[in-house]
Amino acid sequence: MSSRPLTDAARGELRLWLAQRASAAVLAACVIVHLALIIYAVRSGLTAAAILGRTQGSLIWLGFYLVFVAAVALHAPIGVRQIVREMTGWRGRSLDAAAAVFAAALALLGVRAVWGLFA
Amino acid sequence: MSGAASTLSVKVWRGREDGAFQDFAVPQAQNQTVLDVVTWIQRHLDPTLAYRFACRVGMCGSCAMTVNGRPRWTCRTQVAAVAGDGGLSLAPLANLPVIKDLATDMTAFFDKWQRAGGRFRPTGTRADEFATVPPATPGRRAADAGIECIGCGVCHAACDIVRWNPDYLGPAALNRAWTLVNDVRDAGGEARLAAVAGDAGCHACHSTESCREHCPKHINPTAAIAGLKRATTLALLKGRL
Amino acid sequence: MTLGGPRAHASYGAFVVHRLSGLALAVFLPLHFWALGTAIEGAATLDGFLKWTDQPLVKLAEIGLVVLLAAHFAGGVRLLALELLGWRAWQKTAVAASAGFSLAAGLLFLLNLGF
Secondary structure: OOOOOOOHHHHHHHHHHHHHHHHHHHHHHHHHHHHHHHHHHHHHOOOHHHHHHHHOOOHHHHHHHHHHHHHHHHHHHHHHHHHHHHHOOOOOHHHHHHHHHHHHHHHHHHHHHHHHHHO | OOOOOOEEEEEEEEOOOOOEEEEEEEEOOOOOEHHHHHHHHHHHHOOOOOOOOOOOOOOOOOOEEEEOOEEEEHHHOEHHHHOOOOOEEEEOOOOOOEEEOOEEOOHHHHHHHHHOOOOOOEOOOOOOOOOOOOOOOHHHHHHHOOOOOOOOOHHHHHOHHHHHOOOOOOHHHHHHHHHHHOOOOEOOHHHHHHHOOOOOOHHHOOOOOHHHHHOOOOOOHHHHHHHHHHHHHHHHHOOOO | OOOOOOOOOHHHHHHHHHHHHHHHHHHHHHHHHHHHHHHHHOHHHHHHHHHHOOOHHHHHHHHHHHHHHHHHHHHHHHHHHHHHHOOOOOHHHHHHHHHHHHHHHHHHHHHHOOO
16 A cells, blocks of 8 residues: 555545644633633623723733634634535635635734734 | 224335325234335235335344434334324435335445445464454454444435535444454554545544434444544544555 | 434534534624724724624624534534544533533623623
8 A cells, every 4th residue: 555545635624624623622722711701801891991901911811812813713714614515515626715715814803803902 | 914993194205216205004003013014015005116125123224214204124113103193104215326116226335335445454364373352452342332233224324414425435334444443353554544534534424423323233333433533633643644 | 203303313403503603603703803803993993882782682692692602612522522532421411511501601691791
């Protein structure tokens, strides 16, 4: 048998699956923290001043939410791509490109939000 | 059958994929199985009805078909347990081409078995001693959990991923591959892991567990597929795939 | 006719909830990021958006989102456990526990909103 028996396409899918699971593990941790934080934030007040007073200048939270955004930008597009492939006829490069655009959009919007709140 | 008081209304699929249900009225009897009903129809009402069976006692899996929407063995399904008020609705097993009426073409099902590397690759010769495999080892226990599969096609029919993804190898083929991955005598190695990886393979499974739920032998293909996911991931990370 | 069909079991339900909640969250996220990103334009713009969220219908939607997030999280943890740890007898209980967790998260959020 050749030393690389897996086709490139199959290896690509395997990597996406792995990225999905790995980002899921990261998100599992992030989501617990986020849920706790949201419940705390709701108790402590949700005006812009109150929120920004708590978040701005915090490097730790900036770092945390950047990791969160990165994991989400990986996890959500892979998930949606899989749903589209299974439930519609759309497959192939054009779908992969659309998923990549979705990932880029999430990353950009996410970093913008994190910057606005924590920088 | 002795004069039964009531009749059962039975809808039976006739024709191929573009066929239709035909209504029959079958006398009810005690301890009647769905296979009894189908056989009665074929013998007394319509000899052109096509269906499969062999052992009649839940060992061969030939009689698998869709009963009131669920894939089952008709020889082991009591009419009393499933009929309810609406009677019976019988259709061929899902996710396979229909040859005629209740008989499907299982070629694709067994082709997937082969494509998943479901064939034992021997390492020993007749000159070697018998392989000693302690039954309590984790690998053997994992293999033993799946080797009772008789290829009836019920899990394949129950699986929605099979329905949505025609390339998907399916629970039975992947379960078989897992039993061989765990067989210390087998030399399938990375080739088999490669065969079961990717979208057509174990990674397409979403653990809906319809396979486990419907398997008449109480096998758990979801667990086998999870094992394949772990094995392929490990092999990928070690650069072996 | 028997109740339900080939899909009427707990794990299939878990799959559907996981898939639908994921889809809903994927739709919601860009909006969430965009809204929070208004903070970059200063407190006033963020405040403007926050005032809009003060309506009961929006609050209801927020509770829904928290439940969706908790549900998707719980379903995901169940999947990771199933795939990494292999089959265990408590799998079915895990589905129920996931559902319970989602509900609890939503309720907690609800309570904290002062309803």
